[in-house]
Amino acid sequence: MGRGVLLTANLPQLQNLIKRDPTGYKEEFLQQWNHYNSIREIFKIHPDEQAQHFGELVTFISQVATCYPKETAEFPLQIISLLLEQLLKCLFPILPRTTSSTLRTFIRKTILSDIRTANIRSKNHKLNRAVQAMMFGMVERGIEGEVIGDKGKVRASNYGPTTDRTAHSGEEAMWAVILTKELWRKGIWTDAKPVAIIALGCFHPVTKVQSASLHFFLGSDEEKTDSDDEEDDDVDIRALHHRREINKKTRSGDKKLQKILNAAKKKRHNKPVTAANFPALQLLNDPQTFAEKLYDILNRYDKRFSLDHKILLMQLLSRVMGSHKLCVLGFYTYIIKYLAHRQLRVPAILVALAQSVHDLTPPDTVTPVVRKLAQEFVHPGVGSEVIAAGLNAIREVSRRQPWCMEEDLLSDLIEYRKSRDKAVTAASRGLLQLFREVNPGMLKRRERGKDASMGLTSGTKPLPFGCSADAAVDIEGLSLLEDHWKKLREEDGVFLGEDEEDEGGWDGWDIESDSSDEESDEGWQDVPDDNRDLILSDSEDEEPNAKSLQPEAPPRISTLATTKILTPADFALLNDLRIQEASKVVENGGGSHAKRKLATLEANKKLQQIPDQENSFISENDILGPRKKAKSDYAERMASIQKGREGREKFKSNKGKINKEVASSSTNREKARNKPIMMILSSGAVRGKKKASLREKQQRLRKHIEKAKKMRH
Numbered sequence: 001m002g003r004g005v006l007l008t009a010n011l012p013q014l015q016n017l018i019k020r021d022p023t024g025y026k027e028e029f030l031q032q033w034n035h036y037n038s039i040r041e042i043f044k045i046h047p048d049e050q051a052q053h054f055g056e057l058v059t060f061i062s063q064v065a066t067c068y069p070k071e072t073a074e075f076p077l078q079i080i081s082l083l084l085e086q087l088l089k090c091l092f093p094i095l096p097r098t099t100s101s102t103l104r105t106f107i108r109k110t111i112l113s114d115i116r117t118a119n120i121r122s123k124n125h126k127l128n129r130a131v132q133a134m135m136f137g138m139v140e141r142g143i144e145g146e147v148i149g150d151k152g153k154v155r156a157s158n159y160g161p162t163t164d165r166t167a168h169s170g171e172e173a174m175w176a177v178i179l180t181k182e183l184w185r186k187g188i189w190t191d192a193k194p195v196a197i198i199a200l201g202c203f204h205p206v207t208k209v210q211s212a213s214l215h216f217f218l219g220s221d222e223e224k225t226d227s228d229d230e231e232d233d234d235v236d237i238r239a240l241h242h243r244r245e246i247n248k249k250t251r252s253g254d255k256k257l258q259k260i261l262n263a264a265k266k267k268r269h270n271k272p273v274t275a276a277n278f279p280a281l282q283l284l285n286d287p288q289t290f291a292e293k294l295y296d297i298l299n300r301y302d303k304r305f306s307l308d309h310k311i312l313l314m315q316l317l318s319r320v321m322g323s324h325k326l327c328v329l330g331f332y333t334y335i336i337k338y339l340a341h342r343q344l345r346v347p348a349i350l351v352a353l354a355q356s357v358h359d360l361t362p363p364d365t366v367t368p369v370v371r372k373l374a375q376e377f378v379h380p381g382v383g384s385e386v387i388a389a390g391l392n393a394i395r396e397v398s399r400r401q402p403w404c405m406e407e408d409l410l411s412d413l414i415e416y417r418k419s420r421d422k423a424v425t426a427a428s429r430g431l432l433q434l435f436r437e438v439n440p441g442m443l444k445r446r447e448r449g450k451d452a453s454m455g456l457t458s459g460t461k462p463l464p465f466g467c468s469a470d471a472a473v474d475i476e477g478l479s480l481l482e483d484h485w486k487k488l489r490e491e492d493g494v495f496l497g498e499d500e501e502d503e504g505g506w507d508g509w510d511i512e513s514d515s516s517d518e519e520s521d522e523g524w525q526d527v528p529d530d531n532r533d534l535i536l537s538d539s540e541d542e543e544p545n546a547k548s549l550q551p552e553a554p555p556r557i558s559t560l561a562t563t564k565i566l567t568p569a570d571f572a573l574l575n576d577l578r579i580q581e582a583s584k585v586v587e588n589g590g591g592s593h594a595k596r597k598l599a600t601l602e603a604n605k606k607l608q609q610i611p612d613q614e615n616s617f618i619s620e621n622d623i624l625g626p627r628k629k630a631k632s633d634y635a636e637r638m639a640s641i642q643k644g645r646e647g648r649e650k651f652k653s654n655k656g657k658i659n660k661e662v663a664s665s666s667t668n669r670e671k672a673r674n675k676p677i678m679m680i681l682s683s684g685a686v687r688g689k690k691k692a693s694l695r696e697k698q699q700r701l702r703k704h705i706e707k708a709k710k711m712r713h
Helices: 002-009 011-020 028-044 051-067 075-094 101-118 125-140 165-169 171-185 192-201 206-218 235-245 251-269 279-280 288-300 307-326 330-340 346-356 363-377 382-400 407-418 422-438 450-457 476-490 498-502 568-587 592-608 619-624 632-644 670-673 684-689 695-713
Strands: none
Touching: 002 206, 011 028, 011 051, 028 051, 028 075, 051 075, 075 101, 101 125, 101 171, 125 171, 125 192, 171 192, 171 206, 192 206, 206 279, 206 307, 235 251, 279 307, 288 307, 307 346, 307 695, 330 346, 330 363, 346 382, 346 619, 363 382, 382 407, 382 422, 382 619, 382 684, 407 422, 422 450, 450 684, 568 592, 592 684
């Protein structure tokens, strides 16, 4: 017993004995190992208690762990996890409190690298949960603060003697949002928990925290380089030019300046186009509540927020409503006051309006908005660009909810297709073509077109609001795919079973093809008795006064869809076959209808290469429509000049005998320059300078100075 007490109290002596005889002192080691596990649990809860003794135990086990590898197999992982947890707990509070930019950068890089290292081989869920809970608390602590003014500053009375100023000032929440966005961008955190942290930041009272969170969902954050050590610093071009004017003029300095300017220009040119963060939008927890809270903030602090910040809120709210098909009816009442052609950034507001509408939006709510758009944007008192933007906005809203349009208003809007302006004509024709497809009954008979008129005659009507289409009988063009596979089997001489056809059909495809290629075909429908005098055939061989319908062959319905599961690759092949078939019809003189069908199929093929959710979002260019060519910038003008100089000699003067095809003598200016001084002293030019008045000398000097300035620039 005395020996055991002595060894327990003297760890260095026990360490020496274990290294000499590991087997003989195994019981003493196990006693210290159990003691270490107990102290470790206490240290996690209260790091200040028994910290020195815990350090001595860690040092002892580290020295003798090689003698008992089986018992200490989990020791390295325990120490790594403990270091990460305790280190992050210490670093996070320091980050918003320090005033040193160097220390902040070091702490930020340390946190990101440690979390990334812990998740390299597999997800460290325990560490991730601990850090996410810490960041969630950093955002939540300042969420109840009261903010005054338009800069998002917290009221000073909210600070108490024991209140943490960083929590209410937004610095703590800002760093939590920044780190969460970085971990999401690097692909370390990809689940719903980081999305919940930033979603909470969208309701933070400090404007800068709210703005950073909104940018995350909108995908408008600037992409940074892959290197963790490289910061995304913008080059101050004006400062570089100013420094160049002050410093000494050297050729090496000019080269360095030009190199920096070229790199900055290339960086701005290669900046990726911003797109919405679709995965984050889909991972939102309870999107209806999230959208209602966004609208509540937008409506409550309308006078406090700047216009740019309100547009950010509108854009995020509209995208959440469009992607999840939500109804926040108060948003349409709120946005009406911003629908004016003199409103700043009105294209972005129109984009937000169009993206918020979907097929489940009540038409009665959107009809006043469409009426306001027509009153403000589409009338003779505004410019053609304003009219085109208004028509395009109305078209995008009507595309998502056609029942919001009024028949009289539609009749007035499509009359603008006779305008002399190209943008207005294109916008009005686009609106006309839309209603020919979705609801031709709202158009006058002469404006419906051939296909829409035949559809109405056969009894085809658009579905009312809230109704869904019936099950499709067949997929248009599916027989082409069946014939294609049959031809391949005949050429190979081998019958391929269904399982063999399916192999590889899903390679490289993440989602199913959209329903753009799956148009429903109702099959043969009888024409009512009162329309039996209608002649449906365009053949010249038929009698024009025929009183009965010509017999037609029933459409062929393929059974391939009921016997085989079609893959996205099959649908892509089907679309190509339909394009080939439509091309043959056009080549054989199919007419304008065949050309329009071919153009539609080719457009659908391009749309399939873009994610479906991205197709539901539009940009400001879709609202503004085609415009006149804008004035070219310096780079475009220089490129055009260089293109025009291709294939010709360098431009230079042909004066004198050097640059002319036929050599000639020197010019009079060259001869005068080489004359002796005594020969020109009595010339009129020299005598005139001597006799010139003070006024003439001033005019000559001013002319010389202006000419020198022009040559310098």
